[in-house]
Amino acid sequence: MNDVVVLVEHRQGAIRDITYEMLTKGKTLCEKTGNRLTAVLLGKDVGAMAQDLKDLASQVVLIEDPQLENFNSEAYQRVLENLVQQEKPYLVLMGHTAFGMDLAPSLATQIKAPLATDCIDVTVEGDHIEAIRQTYGGKLNVQVHLKPAQCSMITLRPASVSVADYSLGGEITTVSSPLTEEIASKRFLEYVEAAVGEVDITQADILISIGRGIKDPENIPVVQELADSLGAVLSCSRPVVDKKWLPKDRQVGTSGKTVKPKVYIAIGISGAFQHVAGMKGSGTIIAINRDPRAPIFSFAHYGIVGDLFKIVPALKGKIQEAFA
Amino acid sequence: MEIIVCIKRVPETAEADIVIDKTGRDIEKGGLVFDINEWDNYAVEEAIILKEKYGGSVTVISMGPEGANETLRRALAMGADQAIRLTDPAFEGADGYAIARTLSQAIKPLCYDLILTGVQTEDDGYGQVGGTLAEMLGIGHAAVVSRIESIEDGRARVHRELEGGLEEVLDLELPAVLTIQSGINEPRYVSIMGIRKAAQREIRVLGFQDLAMKPEEAGEDGSLTIVERVSFPLVGEGAQILEGTVDEISDRVIAILKEKGGVA
Numbered sequence: 366m367n368d369v370v371v372l373v374e375h376r377q378g379a380i381r382d383i384t385y386e387m388l389t390k391g392k393t394l395c396e397k398t399g400n401r402l403t404a405v406l407l408g409k410d411v412g413a414m415a416q417d418l419k420d421l422a423s424q425v426v427l428i429e430d431p432q433l434e435n436f437n438s439e440a441y442q443r444v445l446e447n448l449v450q451q452e453k454p455y456l457v458l459m460g461h462t463a464f465g466m467d468l469a470p471s472l473a474t475q476i477k478a479p480l481a482t483d484c485i486d487v488t489v490e491g492d493h494i495e496a497i498r499q500t501y502g503g504k505l506n507v508q509v510h511l512k513p514a515q516c517s518m519i520t521l522r523p524a525s526v527s528v529a530d531y532s533l534g535g536e537i538t539t540v541s542s543p544l545t546e547e548i549a550s551k552r553f554l555e556y557v558e559a560a561v562g563e564v565d566i567t568q569a570d571i572l573i574s575i576g577r578g579i580k581d582p583e584n585i586p587v588v589q590e591l592a593d594s595l596g597a598v599l600s601c602s603r604p605v606v607d608k609k610w611l612p613k614d615r616q617v618g619t620s621g622k623t624v625k626p627k628v629y630i631a632i633g634i635s636g637a638f639q640h641v642a643g644m645k646g647s648g649t650i651i652a653i654n655r656d657p658r659a660p661i662f663s664f665a666h667y668g669i670v671g672d673l674f675k676i677v678p679a680l681k682g683k684i685q686e687a688f689a
Numbered sequence: 690m691e692i693i694v695c696i697k698r699v700p701e702t703a704e705a706d707i708v709i710d711k712t713g714r715d716i717e718k719g720g721l722v723f724d725i726n727e728w729d730n731y732a733v734e735e736a737i738i739l740k741e742k743y744g745g746s747v748t749v750i751s752m753g754p755e756g757a758n759e760t761l762r763r764a765l766a767m768g769a770d771q772a773i774r775l776t777d778p779a780f781e782g783a784d785g786y787a788i789a790r791t792l793s794q795a796i797k798p799l800c801y802d803l804i805l806t807g808v809q810t811e812d813d814g815y816g817q818v819g820g821t822l823a824e825m826l827g828i829g830h831a832a833v834v835s836r837i838e839s840i841e842d843g844r845a846r847v848h849r850e851l852e853g854g855l856e857e858v859l860d861l862e863l864p865a866v867l868t869i870q871s872g873i874n875e876p877r878y879v880s881i882m883g884i885r886k887a888a889q890r891e892i893r894v895l896g897f898q899d900l901a902m903k904p905e906e907a908g909e910d911g912s913l914t915i916v917e918r919v920s921f922p923l924v925g926e927g928a929q930i931l932e933g934t935v936d937e938i939s940d941r942v943i944a945i946l947k948e949k950g951g952v953a
Contacts, residue, residue, distance in 0.1 A: 376851070435857070438820075439829065461816070463851040466808070466868075467832040470820030474786070479913035482785065482817050496914075499922065500813050501702045505709075505716065506922045509914045550829050550862040554846075559854030571950050577703060595952055607872030619852050628950035630942075635703055649949040651942060652928060656704055658921065667945060668928030669938055676935055683939035688952065 368403040369395050370454040372445070373418065373425075374464050375406075376436065377556070380414055383460035386526040388421045390487065391458055392533065395423075398489050400455055402533060407444055409434035412537075420532040430542035438468040439551040440544060442475065447543040449476050454516055456494065458487075461520040473518045479511040480518040485525040494519075502637050503660040523619070524642050562614025564598060571597035572626045574617055574644070577604040578633020578654065578673055585610060588632060591681040594688060600624070602631075602640045618643035633673050636661030653677070690745035690840065692736040693799060694769070695792055695806045695818065696729035698753055698760040702811070713918045725760045728807025732869040734876040735837065736805050737768040743840060746770040748799065752780060752791055758892055765890050766883035767876070772890065777897040782909030785815035790911055792818070793825035794900035803845070804866045808833050819868035830866040831859055835873055 371387040373380065388404060395402045404422040406415050408429060415427045426448070432440045445468075449457070459465035461483040473480035481487075484496040485506075494511045496519055511517045566572060573592040579585060585599075592599045599615065606616045617624050619639040629647035633654060634640060641664050644650070652665035653673050662668045669676060700721035708717040725733075736747045749764040751757040752775040761772040775795055783791065796804065804823075809816035816832070823830035835856060836848035843863050848856045850870050897907060905911060931938045946952045 376855075381852075437859075438832075463833050463849060466816050467820065467830075467849065470785075470789075470817045470832075471824040471830060474789075474821045474824035480786070480817065481914050482815050495917075498814075500919075501707060501716070502811060502814075503922070504702060504707055505919050507919050508917045510917060512913045512915065514913075551831070552860040554858040554860055556851075557848065557856040557858060559856075571946070571952070595946065595950075603871070609872075609875060613854070620850055621854060623853075628946060649945060650928075651945065656706070658706070660922065662928045662930075663922070665928040667941075668930045669942075670930060671935075671938075676938065679935040680939045680942055683936065683943060684946075687943050 367453060367455045368401040368423075369398075370403045370405055370457045371422070372457065372459045373404050373406040373414070374460050374462060375408065375411070375414060376464075380417065381460070381462070382528075383462055383521070383523045384418075385421070385528045386523065387458045387460065387521055388418075389529045390521060390526045391422075392529070392531060394456070394487070394489050403454070405445070405448065407433045407441060415537045419535045419537055422535045423533050424535045425537045427537055427539045428542050430544050432544050432548060433542070435553040436464050437548065437551055437553050438471065439548050441468050442472045443548070444543060445472055446475055448540070449516055456489070457516065457518045459518070459520050461522045465520045469518060469520045476516060477514065478516045478518045479514050480520070481509055481511055482520045483522050484519050485522050487519050487521070499638075502635055504658060522638060524638070559613060562612055564614060566598055566600045566615060566617065567622055567624050569598035569600075569624070569626050571595055571628045571630075572600045572617070572624060572647075573597045573630045573632065574600040574602065574634060575605055575632050576602040576634030576640070578635075579605065579610075580633075582610040584674070587677055587681060591677060591684065594681065594685045602634045602637075631661055631665065632677060634661055635659045636664060690739060690743045690802045691800050692739060692745065692747045693796060693801045693804045694729070694732050694736045694747060694749045694764070695804065695822070696733060696749055696751050696760060696764060697726045697810050698723050698751065698757045699726045699810055699812045709919055709921075714916045715919065723756060723759075725763055726807055726810045726812075728809060728869060728871050730876045731871050731873050732805040732807050733764045733767055733769060734874045735869055737877075738874060739803070739837065739840065740768070745802070748773065750775065750792065750795060752776070752783075752788060761892055762884050762887040762890070763879055765887040766879045772892045774892050774894050775896075775900070776894060777907070779897040779904065779907045782912065783907070784912035784914045785813070785817035786821055786913045787906070787908060787911035789818045789821035789825060790906050791900065791902070793822050794902050795895055796822070796826065802863050803840075804864070806866065806868050808868045808870050816868075819866045823866035826866075828864045828866065829862055830868070831861055832868045833870050834867045835870045837867070
């Protein structure tokens with residue numbers, strides 16, 4: 366088929382946003398190359414999802430099997446390997462998500478497809494596939510090309526494409542599942558929800574958020590006092606939770622909470638995409654960071670380049686005066 | 690239980706000024722401070738926790754020049770038993786695929802029940818080596834592991850971190866590769882004395898000839914993605930930078946909080 370294939374990502378009955386982002390990117394590529402855009406949907410009782418998606422691709426290939434009910438990279442890999450051998454797509458797009466990170470590397474290796482991971486853009490010129498990916502925590506863009514191959518693979522970073530409104534008026538093609546035996550080597554057991562904490566950071570009007578730059582838990586009280594004097598809530602980026610300095614329910618980002626306060630003050634947060642994805646909808650973003658190249662300054666409305674250990678205490682003093 | 694941990698020594702760039710080098714394909718590594726990749730530190734700790742619980746031994750493997758010895762010694766000081774360093778001019782310019790190929794050739798002759806890697810590295814951030822390595826070795830894997838609940842009867846019960854605070858629980862046949870997420874444990878402190886003591890321990894060094902590899906499998910020749918050039922991301926609209934004395938900046942922030950945050 367020499368198609369561009371997008372692997373549909375869904376969980377607990379809902380299609381995930383990355384699917385629409387990949388379809389938009391796939392459509393742009395196909396407009397240029399003349400390839401067909403195919404969405405591949407694996408699952409159990411997901412016919413309604415196929416209906417929802419069919420306008421966004423030339424075709425939706427639907428493969429249903431009880432073993433595909435929940436994501437299992439082993440089951441997905443067997444089905445996709447089979448599909449790729451038969452249909453010979455030109456390019457396969459997956460999300461650079463918990464789902465794609467578990468599946469793409471081993472599948473690409475098995476089907477001998479060059480794989481570029483965590484891409485923020487992909488372009489095709491003739492047989493030449495190029496991608497932009499970020500390294501050093503988002504501080505550098507790297508332009509790579511994939512060695513020519515029959516099939517190539519890309520994992521696309523979430524929120525790197527703005528979803529377009531279009532219709533390709535596609536059809537649904539049902540393909541029978543190639544899974545004949547039970548997959549015993551890897552079994553999905555259950556989902557576990559994060560424990561509900563004492564504080565709901567999603568309800569705050571003002572969030573004061575700290576990151577790696579806070580350096581030591583001893584430096585947290587001064588930020589807490591700053592937050593208290595404003596009636597704001599303290600939140601953080603991942604490294605602070607990893608180090609157990611604040612509980613998980615304070616974490617803003619892909620693996621934590623998505624927040625939209627009126628004002629978000631990011632202190633000592635570099636702005637890795639996993640964090641930005643959780644706070645970029647905030648009304649006003651103020652970032653304090655010593656590195657003028659920190660990615661956070663691309664997303665903030667106001668930036669303060671400097672030493673947070675000088676700025677935060679001064680700001681706290683001034684605020685206590687102003688709002689006393 | 691025999692555990693192998695793949696680790697990498699990386700430059701710390703979170704707060705450093707980075708400069709693009711003359712080739713235009715990488716950054717100047719000169720003045721940068723190097724340390725163990727953060728995710729790998731959690732992986733080493735997890736391996737040692739498992740060894741303490743189930744017995745066995747931990748072998749750490751790193752691909753890199755002589756400086757990587759420091760990272761391997763750090764892991765030995767944490768409690769790893771053996772260290773192997775893979776080094777050869779032929780390995781240079783390797784992408785995630787070629788790194789996995791090199792590691793797989795070194796690991797094939799070894800005895801293992803479990804292989805741990807970090808989810809990704811702080812520098813290249815492929816997030817690819819673990820799954821690729823597993824496929825090359827013909828064993829299973831799980832990526833983004835946030836908890837290893839138990840290991841019993843040749844199977845592991847693990848949690849994978851998904852988006853939005855959700856986790857999935859899996860049951861996995863061993864041997865397998867697990868890519869370890871940051872925050873899974875609290876890596877133990879390593880004293881300077883501990884690292885000095887580890888300086889006496891042997892580090893096995895293996896090169897291209899020792900790994901039975903073909904030239905077209907190693908380094909840039911063995912890579913499937915080729916770096917053309919690097920650049921600094923466009924800042925786009927960017928932030929309006931507040932300048933002045935700390936007091937002046939504070940006054941501006943207060944004005945913004947009053948206007949946008951409804952603080953009175």
